[in-house]
Every structure is written in C-alpha cells, then in structure tokens.
Amino acid sequence: MTDSKKKRMSMLDSLATAGTPPAAGSMMSSNRALRSARDAVDAHHVWELDPAEIQDERYSERLDPRDVHDLRASIEQNGQTVPILVRRHPAETNRYLLVYGRRRLEAIRASDRVSKVRALIANLDDTAALRAQVSENTGRRELSYIERALFAQELLDSGFGSQAQIAEVLNVTRSSVSMSISVAKAVGPALAHAIGPAHGVGRPRWEALAKELSDTGIDQDELCQVALDVRTKAAATEQKDEEPRADPSVSAFEAVARHMKKSAARAGGTRPRPKTKALVIDGKTAGAIKKSSRALRLDLTDVDEAFAEWLDARAQDVLQELHDRWRRET
Known part of the structure; x- marks a missing residue:
C-alpha cells in the first residue's frame, strides 16, 4: 500500500x-x-x-x-x-x-x-x-447534556428503536437514556430551545430543574420568556462589541432556575404537594406513582430488566388498553 x-x-x-x-x-x-x-x-x-x-x-x-x-x-x-x-x-x-x-x-x-x-x-x-x-x-x-437528552428523545419519538437500541447507538447505559428522555420530556423542546445548550450545566442540575417543573406545574411560557430575555440582552452586548461575561445559555438556565425559586417563595408553600403512592409487584416495592395537578408520573425503579424491556416495547399498547378500560368502566 x-x-x-x-x-x-x-x-x-x-x-x-x-x-x-x-x-x-x-x-x-x-x-x-x-x-x-x-x-x-x-x-x-x-x-x-x-x-x-x-x-x-x-x-x-x-x-x-x-x-x-x-x-x-x-x-x-x-x-x-x-x-x-x-x-x-x-x-x-x-x-x-x-x-x-x-x-x-x-x-x-x-x-x-x-x-x-x-x-x-x-x-x-x-x-x-x-x-x-x-x-x-x-x-x-x-x-451538552440537554442536547444529548433531546437527541435521544427525538430518536425514540421518530421510531428509530427502543431505549435499549438507542443506548447502544449512543454508547451509554439504558438507565441513562431513560433518565435523559424523562428530563427532555419534563423540560420540553420550547423551554430547552429558549435556554440553549448550556454547556457546563450537567445532569444533576437539569434533573433538579425537571423535577421542579413536574412538582410545581409552573407556566413554561413564562420561563421561556425569562430565558429569551437573558439571551436577547447577551446578543445586544455582542453587537456593541463587548465581551459577554458568561455563556448566554448558561445565564439563561440560571435565570430560569432563580425565577422558579422566586415563584415558589411567592406562592408561600400553598401549592398542593403531589400525591405519591407506592407501586408493588409480587409483594415487593417496584416504584411509585405521583399525581400532581398537571401530571401523572410513573417511576419504576426496582423491576426486573427483562420486564422493563417488555414494558418499554409495549408501553403504548398497554396505555391504550388501560384507557379503553377506563372508558368502558366510566
């Protein structure tokens, strides 16, 4: 050669x-x-x-x-x-x-x-x-973390494959794909795009933000505007040939997090806490179901991997079956 x-x-x-x-x-x-x-x-x-x-x-x-x-x-x-x-x-x-x-x-x-x-x-x-x-x-x-999370969700929603197949392609564990997708769904594409990639903001802070969003049910349009205001000011600074003090998307993330804390403080703790029930399979705790005013969240944290794969592949059919049963019974 x-x-x-x-x-x-x-x-x-x-x-x-x-x-x-x-x-x-x-x-x-x-x-x-x-x-x-x-x-x-x-x-x-x-x-x-x-x-x-x-x-x-x-x-x-x-x-x-x-x-x-x-x-x-x-x-x-x-x-x-x-x-x-x-x-x-x-x-x-x-x-x-x-x-x-x-x-x-x-x-x-x-x-x-x-x-x-x-x-x-x-x-x-x-x-x-x-x-x-x-x-x-x-x-x-x-x-960044949120870009990878949205990428994984897009692969799943487009029918590319199961979470296990996506994990193989992305060279990560299935549990990390599952958590990333849950974060991407909680944050939503609109707020994620308003904030931006936020390089340096890792998994724990995004998970905390996602949990706060699920627990409080705060208006995401309001949060999007907070993030966009920060990035608009940063863009105006760049046009004046001034060096930005920080990554605008990181600043937008931090502004959103601060706004959520202030909103929670103004509410004075009057917002009802989500109701949580333990889920049991064969006499053993398998996870929990949490209901708030805006969402119903199912977390299976201790189940057999084979069952998790089975449920992952059939989740849509199982949900449709339960919905049909609900309509018949009510």
Missing part, C-alpha cells in the same frame, strides 16, 4: 482523536463506528462536491449552532483541511446525504470564495450513518 493511500485511509481515524478524549469505553466504540465509516468510503478518495448537491436530513443534535463566520474565514484563508462525510442519496442521482460536517458545509455554502466542499463518500445505511454522526460528535465532546 502506498504512503498516499495509507494517508487517505487513516483520514477518518484521525477524526476520532480530535479534541479532548472521552473515556476508554466510549473511545473504543467511537473508533469502531468511525472505522466502519472509513471502510465504507468509496476508494478512500476525497471528492470535491457542489454544496447544493448535499442534503442534511439527519436527526438534529444542537440547540444553538454557533455562527460559522470564523470557520468560513479560516477555510477561505487556509482551505478545508478536514473533509466532511456524505453518503449517496438512495433515490436521486448525483445527490448526497450529509453524515457529519454540518458546520463546514454551512461555512462553504456561505462563502463567495470557496465553491466546492471536500468530502468522503461512504456506502452507509441509516443506522451506520447515525452511529458515525454520533461517534464523530461525541469524540469532539460538543454536545
């Missing part, structure tokens, strides 16, 4: 080592996904494609894609050093679907000096393309 061919074949491998390295198990999984994508690349050749020929139909990952102005300037000055990855469109000739490299593609689309995007073309199915997308992004550690 020639040196040039070796260099081309290792191009995707080098992406896995970019940025801060994740944990060993995550790195191994990311490398496997990227190596699979590398092996599927046609002749390991870097092509120059018309950006208009590339469609982006991927699952969304980011709440707040950063401005690509700086990246565009860098590409115009130094060239595109790292190619994007695409796959052939299954139905349209000379059309491609983006696997990863959205910011590079957007930067070149916005440029009036660069007309072609350098790309590797791979033969990948939907699942393999998703694995490569996730692995490339987790290798660079760009997604």
Whole structure:
C-alpha cells in the first residue's frame, strides 16, 4: 500500500482523536463506528462536491449552532483541511446525504470564495450513518447534556428503536437514556430551545430543574420568556462589541432556575404537594406513582430488566388498553 493511500485511509481515524478524549469505553466504540465509516468510503478518495448537491436530513443534535463566520474565514484563508462525510442519496442521482460536517458545509455554502466542499463518500445505511454522526460528535465532546437528552428523545419519538437500541447507538447505559428522555420530556423542546445548550450545566442540575417543573406545574411560557430575555440582552452586548461575561445559555438556565425559586417563595408553600403512592409487584416495592395537578408520573425503579424491556416495547399498547378500560368502566 502506498504512503498516499495509507494517508487517505487513516483520514477518518484521525477524526476520532480530535479534541479532548472521552473515556476508554466510549473511545473504543467511537473508533469502531468511525472505522466502519472509513471502510465504507468509496476508494478512500476525497471528492470535491457542489454544496447544493448535499442534503442534511439527519436527526438534529444542537440547540444553538454557533455562527460559522470564523470557520468560513479560516477555510477561505487556509482551505478545508478536514473533509466532511456524505453518503449517496438512495433515490436521486448525483445527490448526497450529509453524515457529519454540518458546520463546514454551512461555512462553504456561505462563502463567495470557496465553491466546492471536500468530502468522503461512504456506502452507509441509516443506522451506520447515525452511529458515525454520533461517534464523530461525541469524540469532539460538543454536545451538552440537554442536547444529548433531546437527541435521544427525538430518536425514540421518530421510531428509530427502543431505549435499549438507542443506548447502544449512543454508547451509554439504558438507565441513562431513560433518565435523559424523562428530563427532555419534563423540560420540553420550547423551554430547552429558549435556554440553549448550556454547556457546563450537567445532569444533576437539569434533573433538579425537571423535577421542579413536574412538582410545581409552573407556566413554561413564562420561563421561556425569562430565558429569551437573558439571551436577547447577551446578543445586544455582542453587537456593541463587548465581551459577554458568561455563556448566554448558561445565564439563561440560571435565570430560569432563580425565577422558579422566586415563584415558589411567592406562592408561600400553598401549592398542593403531589400525591405519591407506592407501586408493588409480587409483594415487593417496584416504584411509585405521583399525581400532581398537571401530571401523572410513573417511576419504576426496582423491576426486573427483562420486564422493563417488555414494558418499554409495549408501553403504548398497554396505555391504550388501560384507557379503553377506563372508558368502558366510566
């Protein structure tokens, strides 16, 4: 094998080592996904494609894609050093679907000096393309906790697979996927987008916010406006060429959390506490059901894993059956 061919074949491998390295198990999984994508690349050749020929139909990952102005300037000055990855469109000739490299593609689309995007073309199915997308992004550690949570929920809602299958693709445990999805549902896409990615705000603080939302039933439109006000002020500061003091999305998160505490304090503790009942299976406590004025929450925390998988796959049918039974009995 020639040196040039070796260099081309290792191009995707080098992406896995970019940025801060994740944990060993995550790195191994990311490398496997990227190596699979590398092996599927046609002749390991870097092509120059018309950006208009590339469609982006991927699952969304980011709440707040950063401005690509700086990246565009860098590409115009130094060239595109790292190619994007695409796959052939299954139905349209000379059309491609983006696997990863959205910011590079957007930067070149916005440029009036660069007309072609350098790309590797791979033969990948939907699942393999998703694995490569996730692995490339987790290798660079760009997604925040809430972005990962919304991403997992989108995969579940779109029918991609069960929580166990999503956990396998994302290289995390099924319990973490389950918790992430519960947080994403409690927060909701509107409030999550109003706040933004909030890098640095980890799982415990998002879980606490989600629990407070479920317990208090506060108006989320009001919270969205609080978050948007913070980000609007931050944007005005940037327009004045002033350096923002902190990440606007983190500031928005903290503003929302403070507003919720103030609202709870004004209520003076008069809001009724959610009613909780223990759930028992075969004489053993399996979890709890909590009812508030706005929601009914079911938590199964100590059940057999096989039963959890069974229920996960049939939850919609079971819920419909219970609803039909309720209508018959009432």
